[in-house]
Amino acid sequence: TTRSWEYIKVSLSETGKVGIVQLNRPKALNALCSGLFHELNDAIRTLDNDPAVGAVVLTGLPKAFAAGADIKEMANTHFVDNYKSNFLGHWTEITQARKPVIAAVQGFALGGGCELAMMCDLIYAGDNAKFGQPEIKLGTIPGAGGSQRLVKAVGKSKAMELVLSGNMWSAEEAERAGLVARVFPADTVVAEAVKLGEQIASYSQVATQMCKEAVNKSFELSLAEGLHFERRLFQATFATKDQKEGMKAFAEKRAAQWTNQ
Ligand code: CO8
Numbered sequence: 001t002t003r004s005w006e007y008i009k010v011s012l013s014e015t016g017k018v019g020i021v022q023l024n025r026p027k028a029l030n031a032l033c034s035g036l037f038h039e040l041n042d043a044i045r046t047l048d049n050d051p052a053v054g055a056v057v058l059t060g061l062p063k064a065f066a067a068g069a070d071i072k073e074m075a076n077t078h079f080v081d082n083y084k085s086n087f088l089g090h091w092t093e094i095t096q097a098r099k100p101v102i103a104a105v106q107g108f109a110l111g112g113g114c115e116l117a118m119m120c121d122l123i124y125a126g127d128n129a130k131f132g133q134p135e136i137k138l139g140t141i142p143g144a145g146g147s148q149r150l151v152k153a154v155g156k157s158k159a160m161e162l163v164l165s166g167n168m169w170s171a172e173e174a175e176r177a178g179l180v181a182r183v184f185p186a187d188t189v190v191a192e193a194v195k196l197g198e199q200i201a202s203y204s205q206v207a208t209q210m211c212k213e214a215v216n217k218s219f220e221l222s223l224a225e226g227l228h229f230e231r232r233l234f235q236a237t238f239a240t241k242d243q244k245e246g247m248k249a250f251a252e253k254r255a256a257q258w259t260n261q
Contacts, residue, residue, distance in 0.1 A: 007036035018197035019047035019056040029067035041093045048097045054201025057193045059104040066113030104193035105129045115144040124193045125171040126186030132168035204242035204258040
């Protein structure tokens with residue numbers, strides 16, 4: 001977190017338990033250029049590997065979480081080059097983080113910006129947030145989950161409307177659709193996300209990581225296989241010291257002392 005960054009800012013909450021990554025490219029409303037994504041991936045990887053950190057908050061600027069992929073950077077690229085270089089393939093690296101990642105969205109979350117928010121584990125929105133997949137207006141289509149994660153988040157009809165119209169949803173509409181977990185006054189959304197991060201970080205990291213892993217498996221597996229996976233992980237928690245401590249502390253009416261073991 002101490003190195004210098006060009007396109008992002010990285011910090012820790014006061015307790016040191018929540019990593020905060022702020023996209024910071026104000027000149028272009030946080031358009032996601034290649035350099036920004038490399039820095040973002042480095043920061044998330046570093047925080048994910050930091051034993052003191054229990055959760056991460058990803059946020060942007062008051063006017064824009066991110067206004068999409070950098071249109072100027074990609075405008076003149078061609079299929080064969082994009083294909084050979086696996087253009088933007090590294091975008092999904094954030095989904096490999098084991099620790100919970102909370103998106104705190106203010107202002108525009110458009111195109112790749114909306115897709116980046118959806119790659120996080122949950123979204124908190126400021127009441128000024130705007131979500132959309134405007135790629136259709138540029139003669140292209142969503143390329144980083146807008147036709148897949150969005151459907152899983154809000155269902156077919158609402159997803160179709162968003163990607164085919166290129167219109168934007170307000171924070172309230174996004175919450176009603178289930179894209180967003182909760183809406184807050186814009187100037188408090190980062191603090192609220194950090195507060196949730198602190199709560200998550202106050203639990204056993206083994207348990208929070210297993211929770212995240214199990215929920216994410218529900219997108220990949222059939223119900224029977226998913227339930228099987230969940231039960232196995234649940235059973236596995238009984239091999240941890242933290243499960244023993246958590247249940248002992250309950251019986252003794254005291255706070256649990258987690259060791260992440
Ligand atoms: N890319 C590059 N520059 C951008 C972008 C962007 N996505 N968005 C805004 N900017 C720049 C503007 O060009 C402008 O720069 P300059 O001052 O040099 O002209 C600056 O940011 C400020 O923007 P505006 O003046 O336009 O600000 P407004 O408040 O008037 O408008 C909007 C804000 C409505 C957000 C407007 O900027 C806009 O429509 N932006 C583009 C939104 C968009 O179409 N996003 C989708 C991009 S495509 C995409 O994300 C595909 C992802 C595919 C991923 C594939 C992975 C494999």
